[in-house]
Amino acid sequence: MIQTIIYSIGFILPKIINYAFLKFFTRSLxxxxxxxxxDMYALSFLAIGFLSFGLENTYFRFLSKKNHNKEVLFSTGVIVQLFIISFFLILSVNSIKYLVSIAGYKNHPEYFIMFFLIIFFDTICVLPMAWIRANEMALKYTTINMINILIQSIFVIYMFSLQEIKKETNLIQKFYFSIFELIDSFTDKTGYIFFANMIASLSNFILILPIILRKVTIKKFNKFLAKEMLNYGIPIMLGTIAFSINENLDKILMKRWYSDEINGAYSACYKIASFMSLYIRAFRLGIEPFFFKKSEDADATYYYGEIIYIFIVLGLIFYVLICGNISILIDFLIDKRYHIAIPIIPIVMMGYLFLGIYTNLSIFYKIIDKPIIGTYISLIGVFITILFNVVFILIPNSSFMIPAWGTLFSYVSMVLFLYFWGKKKFLKSYKxxxxxxIHLFLAFLLVVYIVNNEKRTDIRIILQLLYFILVFLFEMNNFFSKTEK
Structure with missing residues (x-):
């Protein structure tokens, strides 16, 4: 429990700081x-999905097997990852003119240079950070994440504030602007954010470098294990790419087929909906190592089922709290220019919850070493996402609600396919x-009603209180029924 709390702090606090910057960015840009x-982050996530090769999940899975030497496993994984990402960096730098041209960034090739480095350093850090989690160094994990976000925040504040000061006065000595002017000479205000991220990613790499130098040696590289890890990881990688497409295709297309104004508003509100990912990730950080440790136990399926149920109930409470009060929260989170896309928030946020359900259910094919099942299901989700986005593009003057509904239906379909597959194998007696x-229907119905009657503050508060009471009574009844048996 303490480990989960520390991991949650290490993940959630940096994300909260990022959300605090959301209001700053929507006002300053x-x-x-x-x-x-x-758009740049959407494009980079597609690249990271490919370059990860599913090695983080592969590492945890192989770690749970007793026949693998931990040091050989870690060294092999890091060397494979280093080879892949180094090849990417060399290829990308040599293809930069072509890449910026097809992406529509001829005026900003520096964006791509910075993102090549961000992707390089972030990907290299994946397995060492997984090693820290596997060795239950929760405090170290949290400290590294906090240093990372603090460095990024300091650079963002420094650059944006100096730009404003420079506008107002020329009396400040040039010394104070030296670093700023160097950065300002090759990029613009949007590029400041990318530069800060690049410095933070480099700092993260420096912090985990001692682990790599101490634990990774070429002598511990096992080519047969590397092949085995890649065979296991590639289907996961394909699933990760599918997830990246589900998450980012709408924003990439919206910018290019509609306008930056629509994409900006849609993206800002989408980020608010991604609040749910904080809950999902925090839950996963604390529970994923436990999942794999329990995989050999006779009662593993029972534990997984109970944990998934708890995840859903708590996730729906979080959903009601955010979406049920979105009219109050929205002004604190983004500038009013972006409010036109508010209706997507309850839809996308429910989609994120289904993604979390899918992520937890995916343990059933991971523990039997069948990640290819996840690849097939993810492709179904991608097909639905593409279908909704094609409709959005082809219909003149269509609403941005279409890709938002596509996000929800994509993740719902993935959960249903995985559930019915699991019903045959693992969930035969799941009750x-x-x-x-009932929980899903009640929460979604409540949020829809509140959103459509957002001006009635009294009704909103009463309905949420009634919902929490009903959930409490329902779960207490379930608990006592179970103990009596």
Whole structure:
């Protein structure tokens, strides 16, 4: 429990700081500049999905097997990852003119240079950070994450504040602007954010470098194990790419087929909906190592089922709290220019919850070493995402609600396919299905009603209180029924 709390702090606190910057960015940047900012991250996530090769999940899975030497496993994984990412960096730098041209960034090749380095350092850090988690160094994990976000925040504040000071006065000595002017000479305001991220990624790499130098040696590299890890990881990598497409295709297309104004508003509200990912990731950080440790136990399926149920109930409470009060929270989170896309938030946020359900259910194919099942299911999700986005592009003057609904239906379909597959293999006697459906229906119905009657503050508060009471009574009844048996 203490480990989970520390891991959660290490993940959630940096994310909260990022969300605090969301209001700052939506106020400081023009809406088209914010669109550029989100577009670059959308493109980079597609690259990271490919370059990860599923090695983090592979590492945890192989670690749970007793026949693998831990040091050989870690060395092999890091060397494989280093080879892949080094090849990417060399290829990307030599292809930069072509890449910036097809992406529509001829005026900003420096964006791509910075992101090549961000992707390089972030990807290299994946396995060492997984090693820290596997060795239950929760405090170290949290400290590294906090240093990372503090460095990034300091650079962002430094550059944006000096730009404003420079506008107002020329009396400040040039010494104070030396670093700023160096950065300002090759990029613009949007690029400041990318530069800060690049410095933070480099700092993260420096912090985990001692682990690599101490634990990774070429003598411990095992080519047969490397092949085995890649065979296991490639299907996971394909699933990760599919997830990246589900997450980012709408924003990439919206910028290029519609306008930066629509994409900026949509992306800002999408980020608010991604609040749910904080809960999902924090839950996963604390529970994923436990999942794999329990994989050999006779009662493993029972534990997995109970944990998934708890995840859904707590996730829906979080969903109601955020979406049920979005009219109050929205002004604190983004500038009013972006409010036109608020209706997507409850839809996308529910989609994120289904993604979390899918992530937890995916343990059933991971523990039997069948990640290819996840690849097939992810491709179904991608097909639905592409279908909705094609409709959005082809219909003149269509609403940005279409890709938002595509996000929800994509993740719902993935959960359903995985559930029915698991029903045959692992969930034959699972008795929580109807309880889950009742919880989902009740929460979604409540949020829809509140959103459509957002001006009635009194009704909103009363309905949320009634919802929490009903959930408490329902779960207490379930608990006592179970103990009596």
């Amino acid at each position: 023009k809406i088209e500049e914010f669109s550029l900012y989100t 929580r299905t109807w309880s889950i459906l």
